[in-house]
Amino acid sequence: MENFEPEIVAFCCHYCAYTAADMAGSKRISYPPNVKIIRVPCTGKVDAIHMMKAFEKGADGVYVAGCLEGDCHFKNGNTRAGYRVAYVQKILEELGWEKDRLAMITMSAGMGERFARTAREFTEKIKELGPSPIKQFNTDTHQQAAG
Amino acid sequence: MITAEQKPLKEIIEYISPYNRILLVGCNECVTVCAAGGRKEVGLLASALHLNCLKQGKTIEIKELTLERQCDPEYVEELVSEIGRVDAIVSMACGCGVQSVAARYKETPVFPAVNTKFMGASVAQGIWEERCKGCGDCMLGITGGICPVARCSKHLLNGPCGGTSYGMCEISPDVECAWCLIWERLKALGMEKRYEEIMEAKDWRPAGGGGPRKIIREDLSL
Numbered sequence: 001m002e003n004f005e006p007e008i009v010a011f012c013c014h015y016c017a018y019t020a021a022d023m024a025g026s027k028r029i030s031y032p033p034n035v036k037i038i039r040v041p042c043t044g045k046v047d048a049i050h051m052m053k054a055f056e057k058g059a060d061g062v063y064v065a066g067c068l069e070g071d072c073h074f075k076n077g078n079t080r081a082g083y084r085v086a087y088v089q090k091i092l093e094e095l096g097w098e099k100d101r102l103a104m105i106t107m108s109a110g111m112g113e114r115f116a117r118t119a120r121e122f123t124e125k126i127k128e129l130g131p132s133p134i135k136q137f138n139t140d141t142h143q144q145a146a147g
Numbered sequence: 148m149i150t151a152e153q154k155p156l157k158e159i160i161e162y163i164s165p166y167n168r169i170l171l172v173g174c175n176e177c178v179t180v181c182a183a184g185g186r187k188e189v190g191l192l193a194s195a196l197h198l199n200c201l202k203q204g205k206t207i208e209i210k211e212l213t214l215e216r217q218c219d220p221e222y223v224e225e226l227v228s229e230i231g232r233v234d235a236i237v238s239m240a241c242g243c244g245v246q247s248v249a250a251r252y253k254e255t256p257v258f259p260a261v262n263t264k265f266m267g268a269s270v271a272q273g274i275w276e277e278r279c280k281g282c283g284d285c286m287l288g289i290t291g292g293i294c295p296v297a298r299c300s301k302h303l304l305n306g307p308c309g310g311t312s313y314g315m316c317e318i319s320p321d322v323e324c325a326w327c328l329i330w331e332r333l334k335a336l337g338m339e340k341r342y343e344e345i346m347e348a349k350d351w352r353p354a355g356g357g358g359p360r361k362i363i364r365e366d367l368s369l
Contacts, residue, residue, distance in 0.1 A: 049190050094157065096202070138204065
């Protein structure tokens with residue numbers, strides 16, 4: 001598992017985190033290529049099913065990156081997204097998954113460095129947790145077959 | 148409307164564990180409004196069940212369908228083309244819907260995915276409170292539009308009891324005393340005299356004490 005490179009899906013708000021990612025690029029601040037960005041008009045658009053589907057399709061970690069508290073372009077989309085993240089975390093726990101595979105993160109459009117740092121920290125956290133339980137099963141089965 | 152909450156995933160997983168092909172059926176009525184068993188929740192539960200199976204290296208076939216109403220035979224009939232292709236049905240409707248589906252498709256096991264809670268109203272986004280017990284003999288006309296049967300913890304018809312405290316019920320500081328609400332409302336309407344009238348013991352037969360209830364409207368029959 002030492003070569004494990006997690007696949008991470010980041011739902012990024014167009015008005016903050018996505019622009020922050022752009023800012024990180026402009027400033028030549030690198031962040032792990034494990035993070036695959038999906039741009040959304042507002043994190044309020046990210047529904048529980050989107051996060052679940054990301055896991056279902058093999059993501060090892062998922063995070064929703066929205067505006068700072070009180071700064072949502074659409075008033076409270078980020079707050080709603082936070083509630084939904086907490087709701088999906090409960091589902092994951094019920095299924096015996098680590099809830100830390102999912103997170104809500106906030107930042108402003110100018111925080112390119114924070115975007116890159118967050119991407120690095122989240123990637124490290126998922127590396128510590130290991131592959132998603134779906135992949136863990138496949139790996140275990142392959143090892144048993146080889147052994 | 149009828150309110151419901153999804154059952155713990157563990158219980159649903161146990162129900163369906165012997166089966167590989169599941170028909171997951173939602174309902175577009177009450178359970179959609181209280182976000183327990185509508186199209187969205189059907190998708191979410193299907194995804195959770197898939198995740199659970201993938202974790203164990205298994206796959207499961209889940210057909211998602213949401214009916215207009217699960218408590219009407221016309222809509223339940225829409226499932227007929229799917230029945231031969233599934234091993235079990237999981238219904239996300241209230242108890243009425245689950246039973247309608249079970250009564251129509253006797254050869255296929257039907258499992259509930261929600262716990263039906265009560266007849267309630269939405270008091271704020273995401274909050275529902277019990278408002279009606281379906282007692283069959285509505286007395287809201289004499290209690291200022293506030294139901295003591297549903298909202299008084301003791302279902303008192305001549306309240307309040309000694310457990311009322313500053314307008315709240317003794318069972319919890321979050322529960323309003325129904326009889327305080329009734330008194331305040333009658334006072335506001337200038338109908339205090341109505342409060343003085345002692346209500347006689349209620350006939351609980353229409354409330355279900357006389358066995359399962361039924362409504363027959365011959366004018367509507369075909």
